[in-house]
Amino acid sequence: MTKLQNTRGPMTTAIHAGEAPDPTTGASAPPLHMTSTYVTDQVAGFSAHDIGEESGYLYTRWGNPTVDMFERKMAAMEGMETCLATASGMAAASAIFLTFLSAGDHVVVSDVSYAGVAELARDTLPRLGIEVSLVDMSDLEAVAAAIRDTTKLVHCETPVNPIMRLTDLAAVSRLAHDAGALLSCDATFASPLGQDNAALGVDLVMHSVTKYIGGHGDAVGGIVAGSAELIARLRLEAGIHHGGILSPFNAWLIARGAATLPLRMRAHEAGALQVAHWLETRDSITRVFHPGLPSHPQANLAAKQMSNTSGMISFQVGSAARGQELAQQMIDRLEIIHYAVSLGHHRSLIFWMETDGLMETSFRLSGRNLDSYRAFAGDGIFRLSVGLEDAEDLIADLAKVL
Numbered sequence: 001m002t003k004l005q006n007t008r009g010p011m012t013t014a015i016h017a018g019e020a021p022d023p024t025t026g027a028s029a030p031p032l033h034m035t036s037t038y039v040t041d042q043v044a045g046f047s048a049h050d051i052g053e054e055s056g057y058l059y060t061r062w063g064n065p066t067v068d069m070f071e072r073k074m075a076a077m078e079g080m081e082t083c084l085a086t087a088s089g090m091a092a093a094s095a096i097f098l099t100f101l102s103a104g105d106h107v108v109v110s111d112v113s114y115a116g117v118a119e120l121a122r123d124t125l126p127r128l129g130i131e132v133s134l135v136d137m138s139d140l141e142a143v144a145a146a147i148r149d150t151t152k153l154v155h156c157e158t159p160v161n162p163i164m165r166l167t168d169l170a171a172v173s174r175l176a177h178d179a180g181a182l183l184s185c186d187a188t189f190a191s192p193l194g195q196d197n198a199a200l201g202v203d204l205v206m207h208s209v210t211k212y213i214g215g216h217g218d219a220v221g222g223i224v225a226g227s228a229e230l231i232a233r234l235r236l237e238a239g240i241h242h243g244g245i246l247s248p249f250n251a252w253l254i255a256r257g258a259a260t261l262p263l264r265m266r267a268h269e270a271g272a273l274q275v276a277h278w279l280e281t282r283d284s285i286t287r288v289f290h291p292g293l294p295s296h297p298q299a300n301l302a303a304k305q306m307s308n309t310s311g312m313i314s315f316q317v318g319s320a321a322r323g324q325e326l327a328q329q330m331i332d333r334l335e336i337i338h339y340a341v342s343l344g345h346h347r348s349l350i351f352w353m354e355t356d357g358l359m360e361t362s363f364r365l366s367g368r369n370l371d372s373y374r375a376f377a378g379d380g381i382f383r384l385s386v387g388l389e390d391a392e393d394l395i396a397d398l399a400k401v402l
């Protein structure tokens with residue numbers, strides 16, 4: 001969709017958007033409304049179809065003031081009209097697929113994506129009669145060739161988890177829109193500061209807000225932002241009927257994280273660049289990928305599309321056996337960096353991902369798609385989420401094993 005005009009800067013938006021002092025108490029901080037239901041003075045219908053703009057709150061699965069505050073903040077940070085908050089990032093992905101696709105429709109999905117999304121697309125959607133093409137989204141010819149008359153949605157992820165390959169959003173949005181399809185983008189790795197999804201033609205942007213947006217590793221959630229029309233459909237189907245809504249407590253916690261996101265993303269980016277440059281100097285390391293490194297194979301696209309290259313790094317150490325051995329040493333010897341899945345937190349996290357294992361479970365790629373994966377991941381990668389600690393301390397921790 002077209003980008004909404006916002007005259008305020010990103011830091012002011014992150015802090016103030018969606019919030020206002022509480023009209024009854026004057027509380028400056030947004031209140032936490034932990035309630036499932038609301039006392040009403042209207043005799044109203046009992047279906048979600050009976051609720052209108054003027055209805056007020058009736059039941060928290062249909063709407064909650066704390067969740068609304070978080071949704072308004074996220075919509076403003078993405079420059080989109082509105083937003084639906086979901087129970088997790090996976091609930092955001094399944095909300096998009098199950099709201100905008102029906103039996104007989106076709107969807108083009110990135111052949112590499114967050115493992116849960118890859119497995120949902122490959123295993124669940126075909127069971128529901130939805131045809132799925134898994135495509136390397138960095139290969140524009142392959143995307144164009146995959147699109148059919150029945151294609152309703154193109155779903156990409158950039159930078160892609162776990163290999164840091166990028167999708168040219170402006171180019172892919174043209175291909176999708178020429179075919180009358182929607183473009184959805186999982187921008188979890190980039191965060192809302194990484195790329196201007198709305199201006200690049202993304203119709204639906206999703207995030208696992210468990211990661212950078214919450215930023216503190218304490219709450220799971222997701223969002224999908226887009227036009228009022230698309231999000232109204234999503235809210236009715238996925239929010240109210242499938243029921244995977246965000247708890248008000250998690251909305252409140254994650255909104256608190258979101259307020260400092262622009263500052264944190266600058267620090268994540270700076271720390272990651274420092275660590276990535278150091279990794280490139282080590283003899284034990286064969287390849288390092290971060291979109292801000294001149295050595296990234298899509299460095300030009302990163303420079304054009306990304307305004308913050310985020311804190312994610314992947315690196316290779318030669319063989320799978322060597323990776324396995326180093327992973328065990330990290331578990332035993334790292335003192336600051338946690339050996340753990342997830343990412344985007346103030347604490348640094350690292351995890352080893354072997355290529356053969358991931359191919360058997362999540363991705364099952366072959367031919368050209370496997371070659372493209374291996375060009376970024378070799379026999380396996382370490383995925384490092386650089387947190388907000390001093391980069392010198394992270395480097396000293398890593399130097400014990402690398």
Ligand SMILES: *Cc1c(COP(=O)(O)O)cnc(C)c1O
Pocket residue numbers: 088089090091114116117157161186188189208209210211220221222
């Ligand atoms: C973590 C993640 C998800 C899933 O989010 P949850 O909050 O764990 O359900 C989806 N996409 C990407 C890119 C992720 O990193």
